[in-house]
Amino acid sequence: MDVWTVGVDLGGTKVAMGLVDPRQQIVARERIATHPERGAQDLVARMAACIARLSRQVPQGERLGAVGVCSPGPVDSQQGLLIDPPNLHGLQHTPLRAMLSEALGLPVNLEHDAKAAAWGEHLYGAGRKDSSMVYIVVGTGVGGAVIIDGAIYRGLANTAGEIGHVTLDPDGRLCGCGNRGCVETFLSGPFIARRYHLALHGVWPDGEPPVDAAVVSQRAAVGETLARDVLADAGRALGRAVATMGMVLDVELHVIGGSVAKAGDLLFASAREVLAHHCYGSVAERLRIVGNALGEDGPILGCAAQARALLGG
């Protein structure tokens, strides 16, 4: 089927879009700032303009068939609604699928961003040889998604895989979700930055510390001991998260994505080291922790594949 699609990764600060050809290659891109505070109408109009520009690159005689969008959760995929995404204030309860579909005159699919990225990695990336996998996104927050037997496992209310808000330490740091000691408070970018600040200066920073997680990674990569220790600690939390998923789901492959995952083995090595301390030895032996293969293209390709599926492709 010679159908072209567009995949759209709607994030808190930017919207990344890609035109995807019938061989599932991204052949053109657009990127805009999200500005959620301007509201849904404004955002949809700007997204539709970008998609229209992309569609002009579809060759004569072929057509843009559908659009797949993903956004931070919670998302109601069935109804096509953004519910109350914490990083998209101004877009609560937006019927994004219907609005964008009307603006474009095309079928639109709406997916949770971690699930879209997982789906992309499952089809084309680090998970393409496994029928089941866990995907963990480590960025501003920590999210997750689960693929079982070649399908996204959603659970009863589409929230399966949310490992970021499983408690590791009930007396731990206060998380954005209101609880203490969630996986996110050990592993997300902002918390890695805070923990590095604490290690450097002996005090927990009030807001965003001056050195962010990307810089902590850079310093670790050039051998700074303190930065390496902070990332290794975060990696041990990742190991506990993976061991938990491994025991509950009995899935072997754990693919780690998101901006913080770019630290690679600075994070993954200590995660792998502690696995056997947090699950059966026989399970630990089977667990694999790998970085994602598609980077920021993962969600775009996952969304594009879901858009194609809307057309029966």
Add this chain to the structure above:
Amino acid sequence: MDVWTVGVDLGGTKVAMGLVDPRQQIVARERIATHPERGAQDLVARMAACIARLSRQVPQGERLGAVGVCSPGPVDSQQGLLIDPPNLHGLQHTPLRAMLSEALGLPVNLEHDAKAAAWGEHLYGAGRKDSSMVYIVVGTGVGGAVIIDGAIYRGLANTAGEIGHVTLDPDGRLCGCGNRGCVETFLSGPFIARRYHLALHGVWPDGEPPVDAAVVSQRAAVGETLARDVLADAGRALGRAVATMGMVLDVELHVIGGSVAKAGDLLFASAREVLAHHCYGSVAERLRIVGNALGEDGPILGCAAQARALLGG
């Protein structure tokens, strides 16, 4: 189909057997001591004798069609093997299904005990109105099983649902599995007994303490504060376990079985109280923690149903 079956719950100390009629009622029972140290041949011969006795109660013109057995894990259900069950020393690597099938001249199914109990509760007990559920067995150890969309979810190596050995506190008490601070070290009968001993006497007991978990439950039931506090602490660990399953699997119903679960709300009330501290509020609101409905009949009925399924019933 007027097929009769036998369900067999093979435990570390006893084997409980039930003859199950075509309407899935247990109409006769046998019980023997396990004596795993005498080896597999001895056990299979004694089990077969009991099953033969039960089969004599099948009415003229009808027949005993198949037998379902469950045992502590790890179990290879596909090959019908006991692998290395820690409470069945002497029976390692026993091809139990083939041995019993040959002794009886009947088809035999072998299942992991937590999964058999979960299956019984799903079909006939506390889970019969839900298509998905988590089952947690709290006894000498802590095990688990997962039902998703009306089927047992096994994972890649049949170990899904093993919440008992997820770490709650990496600096916690040494668990039988060799790790520290597993769910089991807060929640199992022997650990409840040890924690009660510690609370009473100020020292962690070397071996089995004189007062066991059943007595702790009795004392809590009549209002002893110390016993109530110890059970409430165990309940909080159960709450963390359920919250973890809820976040990873997005399954709402959590059915709790096993000897320790007989404590009921002395255990469950504090579990329910802490749920919202360990997962999204929206998930916590949906999570339900209930006791099992079938007690020790659950695994027998689950095994019998699987035996019937062997015959296409």
